[in-house]
Amino acid sequence: MSHPLDLQQLALDIKQWGLSLGFQQVGICDTDLSAEEPKLQAWLDKQYHGEMAWMERHGMMRARPHELQPGTLRVISVRMNYLPAKAAFASTLKNPQLGYVSRYALGRDYHKVLRNRLKKLGEMIRERCESLNFRPFVDSAPLLERPLAEKAGLGWTGKHSLILNREAGSWFFLGELLIDLPLPTDEPQPENCGRCVACITTCPTGAIVEPYVVDARRCISYLTIELEGAIPEEYRPLIGNRIYGCDDCQLICPWNRFGQLTDEDDFSPRAVLHAPPLVELFAWDEARFLKVTEGSAIRRIGHLRWLRNVAVALGNAPWHDDHYAVLASRLGENAMLDEHIHWAMAQQREKRAKNAIDVQLPQQKRLVRAVEKGLPRDA
Structure with missing residues (x-):
């Protein structure tokens, strides 16, 4: 006769397993993102997604994890630091002869790193259960990962729309594991941006059109990564020497004085991409x-x-x-x-x-x- 599964203990174990796999924090939330649907629809209606047609194509599924993976009851949200020890932000940005690559992209593709760890986490949970369906995601499906991370207690949404954490700033990746277990959920963190608008005022192209809202069509990360055609001429002088992505809104954020360095070798900068x-x-x-x-x-x-x-x-x-x-x-x-x-x-x-x-x-x-x-x- 099998003993009933202690979900409270399992949730604690999952968080410990996550830390052992290299995640800095693990949180758990339910799948209800109905409060995000009006905001998502308004963002799409204003065409702020630009040429990212997949954002509109999947519609409200992004706010419904249980539709993306039928049977899902909980989302395990994780974060992993990526900031390298010698990021050389200022020295690269101030030298217009060099190319600036967003610091998250200097090492190995984070999609593969996080997805492999999430898969291992799912397998560890399955060993404890009689049956378990799980599916890992790392920025690879129509899923509102930031609201899920916020709901799971990993941080709050800053005015630049990124997740901020009191102990770690925003220099981390997010990943999700969708599971069909009714685990106990975590509490969200309070919002701690206050009246600060540093990210809004420092954005080179004015892409943060209002607190918590980014017009992707103006964002340098979108212009240099997502946009397939010509970069609008009005934005070209504002891009400076940023050749892949932009970190300005994170660099100016006061909370990033608490940013934690990564100890993942996979995220170590490739020399040929670091200030080339x-x-x-x-x-x-x-x-x-x-x-x-x-x-x-x-x-x-x-x-x-x-x-x-x-x-x-x-x-x-x-x-x-x-x-x-x-x-x-x-x-x-x-x-x-x-x-x-x-x-x-x-x-x-x-x-x-x-x-x-x-x-x-x-x-x-x-x-x-x-x-x-x-x-x-x-x-």
Whole structure:
């Protein structure tokens, strides 16, 4: 005769198993996200999802985990830190000759890392139960992972729409395990942003259109990762040297002074992607791009969009003969890429002309002073 399953103890064990698998926190919630449905619909109605048609295609299923995985009673939500020890935020962003890759993408693709750990967690739970149906998700299905994480007590939703945690800031990945056990649930954390609007005011493109609402069409992460075609010209100068994603709203957040470093080797930065010179990146052929980004989240944008992003960054860099020549070398390969190359070359020409003026003006001023003082003209 089998003993009845102690769900309270199992929930405690699941959290301990999660920690042993490398997650920094594990929480449990039910599947009711009905309060999120009006917000999701309003966001979609305003076309804030841009070209991410899958957001609209799946509709309200994103707020209904039990429809995504029939029989689901609980969602186990986890977080895993990803911030490397030597992130070099400022030194890379301040050097326009270098390419800035969002810190989450410097190492191995997090989808694979978290999904494998979640699968192991599901198998550990199954060993304790007579039967269990589970399914792991890591940003890979129509699921509102942030509201689930908030409901499971992992943190609160910041005004930049990311999950914030008092002890860890926001430098972490989220993952979910959908299960058909009625486990006890956790309590949400209180919201702790207060009157702070730092993330809203610092966003380079003004993508955070109101607290907790991001217009993806303006977001640099969307523009450099999700957008398949041409980047709107109005946003190109604002992108700076960000060639894959953007971390500005997290960098400015006061809670990230508590950000925790990762101890996962898989998230260690690949040297070739950590503060790389733009001229080198733009010279990569597709074979080189695929080799460097093997096992990386960056590979999903493909070689063409990679070159598009680097071309914009080169256009935003100071004038340099090498920049102009490197840009010109890829003309004619693709019409969409050509558009960005021509734009970048025009920016470079403007900077060259401005540099010439900046050099000439001091010389003219010295000449005027010399004449006024009756000094020789070469003084």
